[in-house]
Amino acid sequence: MNIQQIQEAREQYGIEGWGSGYFGIDDNGNVVCHPTGEEHLSIDLPDLVEQAKENGISAPMILRFPQIIENQIARLHHAFKEAVWEYSYEGGHRAVFPFKVNQRREFIDHIVRCGSDYHYGLEVGSKPELLAAMSYNLSEKALFICNGFKDREFIETGFIAKAMGKNVVLVVEGPDELSHIIDLAKENPALCPDIGIRAKLYSRGSGKWAKSSGESSKFGLTTVEVLHCMSLLKSAGMEDRLQMLHFHIGSQVTEIKRIKNAIKEASRVFAKVTHMGFSPQFLNIGGGVGVDYDGSKTSYQSSANYSLQELANDVVYEIGEVCKREKIQAPQIVTESGRVIAAYHSIVVADIREVQSTESFSAAEGFELDFNENTNHKSLGELKYIIENINRKNYIEYYHDSIEYYEEMFTLFNLGYVNLEERALAEQMFYRICRRALYFSSFEKHVPEEFESLQQRMVSKFLANFSIFQSIPDAWSIDQLFPVMPLSHHEQKPTHKATIVDITCDSDGCLERFIDRKDFRQTLDLHSPSDRPYYLGFFLVGAYQESLANEHNLFGAINEAEVYIDEKGDWEIRKTTIGDPIEELLNTRNYDTPEILTSLSKQLESAFSEGKLPGDVKDSYQSRLEVMMAGSPYLRESNKNKYL
Numbered sequence: 001m002n003i004q005q006i007q008e009a010r011e012q013y014g015i016e017g018w019g020s021g022y023f024g025i026d027d028n029g030n031v032v033c034h035p036t037g038e039e040h041l042s043i044d045l046p047d048l049v050e051q052a053k054e055n056g057i058s059a060p061m062i063l064r065f066p067q068i069i070e071n072q073i074a075r076l077h078h079a080f081k082e083a084v085w086e087y088s089y090e091g092g093h094r095a096v097f098p099f100k101v102n103q104r105r106e107f108i109d110h111i112v113r114c115g116s117d118y119h120y121g122l123e124v125g126s127k128p129e130l131l132a133a134m135s136y137n138l139s140e141k142a143l144f145i146c147n148g149f150k151d152r153e154f155i156e157t158g159f160i161a162k163a164m165g166k167n168v169v170l171v172v173e174g175p176d177e178l179s180h181i182i183d184l185a186k187e188n189p190a191l192c193p194d195i196g197i198r199a200k201l202y203s204r205g206s207g208k209w210a211k212s213s214g215e216s217s218k219f220g221l222t223t224v225e226v227l228h229c230m231s232l233l234k235s236a237g238m239e240d241r242l243q244m245l246h247f248h249i250g251s252q253v254t255e256i257k258r259i260k261n262a263i264k265e266a267s268r269v270f271a272k273v274t275h276m277g278f279s280p281q282f283l284n285i286g287g288g289v290g291v292d293y294d295g296s297k298t299s300y301q302s303s304a305n306y307s308l309q310e311l312a313n314d315v316v317y318e319i320g321e322v323c324k325r326e327k328i329q330a331p332q333i334v335t336e337s338g339r340v341i342a343a344y345h346s347i348v349v350a351d352i353r354e355v356q357s358t359e360s361f362s363a364a365e366g367f368e369l370d371f372n373e374n375t376n377h378k379s380l381g382e383l384k385y386i387i388e389n390i391n392r393k394n395y396i397e398y399y400h401d402s403i404e405y406y407e408e409m410f411t412l413f414n415l416g417y418v419n420l421e422e423r424a425l426a427e428q429m430f431y432r433i434c435r436r437a438l439y440f441s442s443f444e445k446h447v448p449e450e451f452e453s454l455q456q457r458m459v460s461k462f463l464a465n466f467s468i469f470q471s472i473p474d475a476w477s478i479d480q481l482f483p484v485m486p487l488s489h490h491e492q493k494p495t496h497k498a499t500i501v502d503i504t505c506d507s508d509g510c511l512e513r514f515i516d517r518k519d520f521r522q523t524l525d526l527h528s529p530s531d532r533p534y535y536l537g538f539f540l541v542g543a544y545q546e547s548l549a550n551e552h553n554l555f556g557a558i559n560e561a562e563v564y565i566d567e568k569g570d571w572e573i574r575k576t577t578i579g580d581p582i583e584e585l586l587n588t589r590n591y592d593t594p595e596i597l598t599s600l601s602k603q604l605e606s607a608f609s610e611g612k613l614p615g616d617v618k619d620s621y622q623s624r625l626e627v628m629m630a631g632s633p634y635l636r637e638s639n640k641n642k643y644l
């Protein structure tokens, strides 16, 4: 195997940076997953995809590694444990998982199961999330935090959860919510949950979600409102109910400095509230821990310039310092990290259906056009001459000449002097010249600007059998970058500078920005697949993408496979889920699918009775439509396209 090429690939795709010990390229050039974070336990992803296919799960599919979730929970827990020990912090740490980051049942089941040793709790922000969360048996010390805007019904349900023995904290978003709580507590003092206050901080986060914090944020109470709430509690004699102060400065905070500043401010608020006769136990610092999507460890949008350990150290240290200075008891630190817990555990895998390059449209590959000196237009002869004679010395001049001849061919076409074959021949020749010219320009110390933009226009488009809107919606809606790379072929040199298009009929369904150690790059290096199937993996997509998925063009949820590895390194697919069939997608848009099938069958019947269709053909058409209705909306594997 080509070890040097494989090493180059590791660097090129940055997998050792963003892989965080979970992903790598093995010495066969295949991408592998280490679900437990241990390098000697690995799953070969191309093998896994083949195995999934044997189990009836074809691409596009989500591969899930629940052990990664477990490992992330353990990493977070240990980071705080370590920091608490290091700084002899007198409070502790308690984590909850924010439901909105991945509400999928299997996901939350897993969080609850493997989080119980750590007293992992849940955080909800809406009524459906609340009801789902209430169905779980959490460990005795786990917190059950209710954020979000609440009406009386929501708050009453919080009392019910408390009656069930859960450690409910109702975090109030305004004095109105608090008045409801106080009213209900008067009727039922023993069942009144703990109360939290979400305060607006002056400090802001960084990155795309900075507007979740700061004075003008949609969330939280101003200082005046905080005081108002405290006085309401005092007059109701409910000072002891105020147990939590909550802050959340936004998701994917890229700079540790921002977190530190927010923590300092939050700790002071906490201390001042304590000095005013309240005795809150919990300081909830929210979520926001960034995922290093590009592996650069910088404060760039798709990165984060700190590790979990650094974060835990800074949080614990800063809170401890303020408490010492303010002479108050150190609180229990609560974290609501979602992204960093969930992101790593899933990969979207899509098969490549077609490669379009401007030079040779792959669909037309093997379709050669012949040049005929005697009958073809003389501009074509000139283009042919350029192809044969372009070199490193003359390429700029020859390239300019070719533009002229090429444009001339189009003018002649519009005037009717050139036929369709000649027009096609001109296209083919011109793009061949562009490729040659680009090749020669790559030897220059400074590539001339026009060749840089030519390079951009010459990229190949790889058609991937999936929907960006369904599987990685943030790549479309907020231009988030995810690591993308082929699952195999890394022993070979990439041959294409490529962008990716999906199968939706939307020109936004494309990826034209990719991770890089510096900012981003405009193309992805991909291979010419031929001997084996070629799959692209979209990594770190376990947080938010499923919650935000949409069914543009009626492409719905894709197939899934859940995979576990044991301590001997044997792995298995424990669970598979079939994606949404067409009928289900139509149902969500209020179509009555039996009605549709009846209508289709009636139309076939009348074609039959008019003698336009033989009976057996009619029956076979009928059953094909029924199969299609129950099948997936994505492209099926065709033998011809199998390996492209």
Ligand SMILES: *Cc1c(COP(=O)(O)O)cnc(C)c1O
Binding pocket: 098, 100, 101, 147, 248, 250, 251, 252, 286, 287, 288, 289, 336, 337, 338, 339, 340
């Ligand atoms: C969304 C949210 C979180 C999760 O944030 P991450 O950046 O995913 O860790 C935590 N707390 C609250 C209140 C939230 O709204």
